[in-house]
Amino acid sequence: MMHKCIRAANLMGLAGLTAAAVLISGGTRTAWAAPANDPKAEEVARQMMQAMGGEDAWNAAHFVRFDFKVKVGSKLVADNHHLWDRKGGRYRLERLTKDGKHEVDLFNIGDYERSKAGLAYLDGKVQAGEAARKLLEDAYGSYINDSWWLSMPWKWFATGVNLKYLGTQKRGKESDDEVQLTFDHVGLTPGDLYHAFVSRDTHLMTHWDYILQSHEKGAWDWQYGTYHGVKLASNHTSADHKDSINMGDVRVLDAVDDSFFTDPAHSLPELK
Numbered sequence: 001m002m003h004k005c006i007r008a009a010n011l012m013g014l015a016g017l018t019a020a021a022v023l024i025s026g027g028t029r030t031a032w033a034a035p036a037n038d039p040k041a042e043e044v045a046r047q048m049m050q051a052m053g054g055e056d057a058w059n060a061a062h063f064v065r066f067d068f069k070v071k072v073g074s075k076l077v078a079d080n081h082h083l084w085d086r087k088g089g090r091y092r093l094e095r096l097t098k099d100g101k102h103e104v105d106l107f108n109i110g111d112y113e114r115s116k117a118g119l120a121y122l123d124g125k126v127q128a129g130e131a132a133r134k135l136l137e138d139a140y141g142s143y144i145n146d147s148w149w150l151s152m153p154w155k156w157f158a159t160g161v162n163l164k165y166l167g168t169q170k171r172g173k174e175s176d177d178e179v180q181l182t183f184d185h186v187g188l189t190p191g192d193l194y195h196a197f198v199s200r201d202t203h204l205m206t207h208w209d210y211i212l213q214s215h216e217k218g219a220w221d222w223q224y225g226t227y228h229g230v231k232l233a234s235n236h237t238s239a240d241h242k243d244s245i246n247m248g249d250v251r252v253l254d255a256v257d258d259s260f261f262t263d264p265a266h267s268l269p270e271l272k
Contacts, residue, residue, distance in 0.1 A: 041163035044177045044198050045156040051203035052224075052231035058154055061230055062087050063256045065271060067248025068146035080142050081248070081268045083260055090261040093139045094268055097122065104264040105139035112140050121264040150233050150247055153196075153205045160184045168200070171207060175200045204231070220245070228252035 049055055063085055070078035083092040089109040097103050107118025120127045120135035127135055148155075156163060156179075166178040176197040183190045191213030198205050209219045219239035224231045227250050236245040249268075260266050 038164045040165035041179045042157075044165065044179055044203075045163060047203045048153055048156075048198050048205060052153060053226070053229045057229045058151075061228065061252045063253040064150070064232075065249060065251040065253060065268065066146075066150050066232070067246070067250075068142070068149065069244075069246040069248050071244045071246070073242055080146055082143070082146060083256065083268060083271065084143070084147065085256070085261065091139075091143055092260055092268070093142055095142075103135065105136060106261060106264065107136060107139065109140075109143070112136065119264075124264055126264075149236065149245055150250070152208075152233075156181065166195070169197060171197060174206065176206070225250055228254075 049058075052058070063083065066082050066084075068078060068080040068082065069076060079095060081094040085091065089111075091105075091107050091109055093103075093105040095103050101122045102124070104121040105118060106121075111117040116133065116136065118132075118136045118139070120132045120139070122135075126132075155161065160183055162182045162184055164180040164182070166180055169176050169178045176199055179196045179198065181194040181196060183192060193211045195209045196205050197207040197209075204224060205222055207219070207221050209217070211217050220236045221239070222233055223235040223237075225234035230252055232250055232252075233247050234250060235247065238244070256271065260268075260271060
């Protein structure tokens with residue numbers, strides 16, 4: 001089932017951590033829309049995905065391990081650790097709560113979307129009732145938001161995303177193709193607007209600006225790493241260079257012990 005979910009987070013004054021994420025729940029393939037109205041924008045998008053390793057390589061990526069570390073100035077305000085089974089939909093999220101407890105959330109993306117199913121643990125103790133519901137809701141939101149910052153350039157052809165070519169722009173020494181992304185009646189905030197800047201040399205999206213439906217604005221530079229033949233975000237830096245969103249320990253893996261999706265006693269640093 002394909003869905004689009006918008007999640008805006010304001011972490012310690014860091015506005016604009018918004019995910020306009022068009023995702024396949026538990027799936028491996030992007031749901032391709034009808035051909036874009038703007039052939040040039042579509043050409044830029046396809047060149048970008050090819051430069052990132054190609055659609056086949058991304059669809060073949062089975063397990064993805066990554067972090068989501070947000071710094072406002074020198075202060076770490078978010079530190080989430082993720083393990084994502086892209087083919088089976090299983091998910092593990094680890095982090096510390098505000099009061100210093102070790103949180104582990106285990107769920108299947110599709111099951112959660114259908115029935116809010118999943119297990120949430122604090123310091124190894126399974127939670128129940130409203131406490132479990134809230135932890136799982138926040139964990140699912142973190143999956144949506146954080147995976148968007150990891151892999152947004154792979155989602156340009158998903159159903160409900162409109163691409164428009166705006167021409168070439170000079171950013172410092174770099175010459176970019178500018179592409180506008182809008183959303184067609186999908187998600188909670190379809191009025192969000194993105195301007196993505198794709199280097200004409202590397203064909204990678206190196207910067208984006210956005211104006212949210214709420215009128216908040218943001219601008220971030222993107223950096224990448226190559227993981228098992230696939231390029232994913234490694235770090236983001238705010239336009240004023242004061243804040244960062246780092247993806248930490250990014251890995252694309254062919255196999256993972258099943259117990260990481262069932263046993264809260266494990267810890268993702270154990271995963272080799």
